[in-house]
Amino acid sequence: MSQIKTAAILIIGDEVLNGKIQDTNSRFFAKFLFEKGIQLQKILVIGDESQDIIESVRELSSKYDFIVTTGGIGSTHDDITYESIAKAFDLNLELHQETVDKMIKLRKSTSKQLEGDALKAQLRMATLPKGSNVENIYLNEELWVPIVGINKKLYIFPGVPQLFEKMVKGLVEQHLNSRIPEENKFIRFYVSTKLSESEIAPHLTQLQKKAQDDGFEDVKIGSYPHLGLQVNTISILARSKNKDYLRSIVDYSIKNLQGVEIDSKLEDEYSNNVDPLK
Amino acid sequence: MSQIKTAAILIIGDEVLNGKIQDTNSRFFAKFLFEKGIQLQKILVIGDESQDIIESVRELSSKYDFIVTTGGIGSTHDDITYESIAKAFDLNLELHQETVDKMIKLRKSTSKQLEGDALKAQLRMATLPKGSNVENIYLNEELWVPIVGINKKLYIFPGVPQLFEKMVKGLVEQHLNSRIPEENKFIRFYVSTKLSESEIAPHLTQLQKKAQDDGFEDVKIGSYPHLGLQVNTISILARSKNKDYLRSIVDYSIKNLQGVEIDSKLEDEYSNNVDPLK
Numbered sequence: 001m002s003q004i005k006t007a008a009i010l011i012i013g014d015e016v017l018n019g020k021i022q023d024t025n026s027r028f029f030a031k032f033l034f035e036k037g038i039q040l041q042k043i044l045v046i047g048d049e050s051q052d053i054i055e056s057v058r059e060l061s062s063k064y065d066f067i068v069t070t071g072g073i074g075s076t077h078d079d080i081t082y083e084s085i086a087k088a089f090d091l092n093l094e095l096h097q098e099t100v101d102k103m104i105k106l107r108k109s110t111s112k113q114l115e116g117d118a119l120k121a122q123l124r125m126a127t128l129p130k131g132s133n134v135e136n137i138y139l140n141e142e143l144w145v146p147i148v149g150i151n152k153k154l155y156i157f158p159g160v161p162q163l164f165e166k167m168v169k170g171l172v173e174q175h176l177n178s179r180i181p182e183e184n185k186f187i188r189f190y191v192s193t194k195l196s197e198s199e200i201a202p203h204l205t206q207l208q209k210k211a212q213d214d215g216f217e218d219v220k221i222g223s224y225p226h227l228g229l230q231v232n233t234i235s236i237l238a239r240s241k242n243k244d245y246l247r248s249i250v251d252y253s254i255k256n257l258q259g260v261e262i263d264s265k266l267e268d269e270y271s272n273n274v275d276p277l278k
Numbered sequence: 279m280s281q282i283k284t285a286a287i288l289i290i291g292d293e294v295l296n297g298k299i300q301d302t303n304s305r306f307f308a309k310f311l312f313e314k315g316i317q318l319q320k321i322l323v324i325g326d327e328s329q330d331i332i333e334s335v336r337e338l339s340s341k342y343d344f345i346v347t348t349g350g351i352g353s354t355h356d357d358i359t360y361e362s363i364a365k366a367f368d369l370n371l372e373l374h375q376e377t378v379d380k381m382i383k384l385r386k387s388t389s390k391q392l393e394g395d396a397l398k399a400q401l402r403m404a405t406l407p408k409g410s411n412v413e414n415i416y417l418n419e420e421l422w423v424p425i426v427g428i429n430k431k432l433y434i435f436p437g438v439p440q441l442f443e444k445m446v447k448g449l450v451e452q453h454l455n456s457r458i459p460e461e462n463k464f465i466r467f468y469v470s471t472k473l474s475e476s477e478i479a480p481h482l483t484q485l486q487k488k489a490q491d492d493g494f495e496d497v498k499i500g501s502y503p504h505l506g507l508q509v510n511t512i513s514i515l516a517r518s519k520n521k522d523y524l525r526s527i528v529d530y531s532i533k534n535l536q537g538v539e540i541d542s543k544l545e546d547e548y549s550n551n552v553d554p555l556k
Contacts, residue, residue, distance in 0.1 A: 011321075016308065016321070017308055017317075017318045017319065017320075017321065018308060018309075018312045018318065019305060019306075019307075019308030019309030019310075019311075019312050019318075022305050023305075026323070027297060027300050027301075028297075030294065030295055030296060030297030031296075031297030032297075033297075034296045034297050039295075040295045040296065040297075041295065041324070041325060041330075042295075042322070042323065042324055042330075043289075043294070043295065043321075043322070043323035044320070044321070044322050044323075045304070045320065045321035045322075046319070046320055047319060052319075052320075
């Protein structure tokens with residue numbers, strides 16, 4: 001399977017172009033890819049225009065390893081992403097029964113009552129490009145919207161930020177991880193300490209400077225105070241090829257800063273704890 | 279001079295693509311153009327990459343009436359917008375003496391001390407595309423950065439939002455206004471009244487509904503309470519081709535809502551007044 005090093009995002013929606021809403025999907029995507037070590041090279045926003053969609057997905061597909069589209073897969077007449085992308089890759093559109101079944105199951109109470117034009121509108125959302133190069137990926141049992149993937153390269157997402165964010169994370173972490181070159185990925189260690197930020201600050205400054213001097217320019221050392229818990233977490237980040245160097249900083253922190261190594265799950269729990277001082 | 283109906287914005291900067299900063303220029307531009315009646319059709323974000331810049335400005339120039347670029351015109355080595363755009367249009371780059379003079383005059387205290395590489399870096403910002411199809415537009419005496427315009431179509435702006443916003447407004451309102459088709463522009467009337475919002479609300483709802491029914495779908499009626507001043511302003515907006523219909527709503531408001539027509543300057547003053555209840 002081809003490696004993923006570069007990426008682009010295509011945002012489809014008149015409401016961004018007329019200033020009605022602020023696109024936040026591209027910022028999320030940019031940060032998320034950066035953490036994964038994938039280089040986002042283009043953000044493109046276009047309207048709900050078939051020809052624009054066709055040209056854009058063709059061009060982006062010819063240039064980048066991983067392309068996502070957001071928006072234009074709802075039930076109204078101006079949602080034309082599926083049909084435009086099908087045209088771009090010479091694919092047919094077909095009502096996708098598995099999606100219909102999941103939709104009916106998960107939307108039971110509402111779907112049952114739909115008929116006529118309303119039902120037709122709802123079924124637009126299950127009318128998908130079809131072909132041997134098309135996959136329909138369902139992330140979990142709570143979601144009937146599939147991620148439609150084409151050529152293992154271009155993936156079609158909804159525009160709603162909460163859905164988009166969750167689904168992009170799921171796709172990359174559950175399905176694409178093995179295609180991201182190991183040496184490009186970031187790796188991060190956490191060390192927690194009861195020492196105050198002021199006490200650890202001079203050490204961190206010195207460690208950061210030493211990393212630069214030693215030629216490890218991707219190393220980033222930071223600290224996160226968890227005031228309510230009386231704990232500070234030191235974050236130690238770099239590309240995974242520099243893992244050994246990072247471990248030497250972890251060891252230093254454990255030895256000299258009363259540190260205890262913790263995993264990202266515990267750090268998340270610290271972060272999510274209600275903090276009485278903030 | 280050719281009319282301006284469609285537009286695109288090209289944002290040049292690695293820091294947006296790696297998620298370090300949120301681009302806000304495109305949202306401002308989208309809203310601003312919408313108010314002017316110009317259709318923004320593409321937002322494109324690319325990195326500080328010469329080939330990407332060259333291809334993007336050529337393509338956008340072939341498709342849209344009005345293109346702006348933001349970013350990449352600072353003094354560091356990765357600021358390559360001027361030179362890349364010059365290449366895209368087969369233009370030479372030349373130190374532009376008028377810009378240097380203004381720069382020295384306005385940055386007197388700092389510029390005087392610069393020499394060697396630092397001076398060279400500063401002069402990059404005054405090294406501009408040159409040609410008979412190039413204009414350097416200075417908006418006022420407080421600003422040495424020119425807006426570089428090419429083919430009366432593509433305009434080069436700094437990325438800093440405060441500067442970008444001020445300069446785009448200045449360019450459009452002082453220089454491009456006559457090229458925006460009159461019938462596409464929005465027109466807005468204000469009527470102020472001492473009646474409370476609750477008293478006028480049912481009238482406004484009815485007027486808005488009537489406008490829809492009469493086929494004037496672009497008409498938008500709103501109200502702005504100025505609590506501290508005990509005044510409500512009714513805003514009545516549409517494309518200027520529907521001016522006569524708007525005037526009939528103004529007349530209705532004057533007659534039935536104890537209204538007085540006011541201009542946008544007075545409405546701005548009302549809005550800027552310190553409001554003790556907010």
